[in-house]
Amino acid sequence: MSRIWAKFAGMLSNRSLVGVDKTGNRYFTRKEEIDGFMKEKRWVVFKGEHDPTSIPVEWICWLNGQRKSAPTSEEMAELDARRERLKLNVARMKEEEERLAREGKIKKSSVGKLAGPDLKHFVGQFTDASKGYTAAEPSNAQDESRSVSAFRTSLYI
Template sequence: MSRIWARLAGMLSNRRMVGVDKAGNRYFTRTEEIDGIMKQKRWVVFKGEHEPTSVPVEWICWLNGQRKNAPTPEEMAELEARRELVRLNVARLKAEEERLAKEGKIKVTSVGKLAAPDLKSFVRQFPDATEGDTAAEASNAEDESRSSEPSGSGESFRPGTWQPPI
């Protein structure tokens, strides 16, 4: 029982707060020895309700160990400003596209979740299954009449048609 109490007290006393994000989530770390190896444990304490989607990408990278150091407040402010600039640029591009579409200079096509991929053009690039069967039968008949050595040039080469002699 004393070992459990000591471990619990060690976890609480050994933890160190690394930072806070703009949602108020607090990030902690502690170093512990596991099987003779010192490992750093990282975790988040959510402000209010447990909402994992409120964790910024930079903090997720730090929690997963993809970043060595925790993001600084200056870095977070710079990245937020960059994201806002991208949002503004996207809004400007959409407004410009709508203006050009109204003037008739461009045709607006819908690209989004409602647009489905064109599967017919995708399927057209593959031969029909029936064509492949007849071609395989014809090549087998030709192979029997030819020598056992593979031959042919780059134009007539078809992978998988030559079979070694039995």
């Protein structure tokens, strides 16, 4: 029992705070020996309700081990500014597209609603067969002899 208690106490005392995101989630790490190898364990302690969608992408990458170092506060501020610029650019492009659509210079298209495939062209490939035109087919006797000889040669290969 004391061994379990020692391990639990070690988990709490061995952890080190790596960073905090803008929503207040705290990120920790600790070194742990597993099967003779030192492994780094990473985890998050949520502020308030347990909501995995509140974790920023850069912290998800750190938690999963896709990046070695935790994101810095400067890097997070830069990424937030970049996301904000992207939102503004998207809004500006939508306004421009709506303005051009009102002026009649471009057709208004909605995202996600694409036209179906051109079936007339596809069906047109088969019109010869539907009109009764067929290619000359070899006789059944020739087909059978070819398949038997192919089978025999495959047995000896």
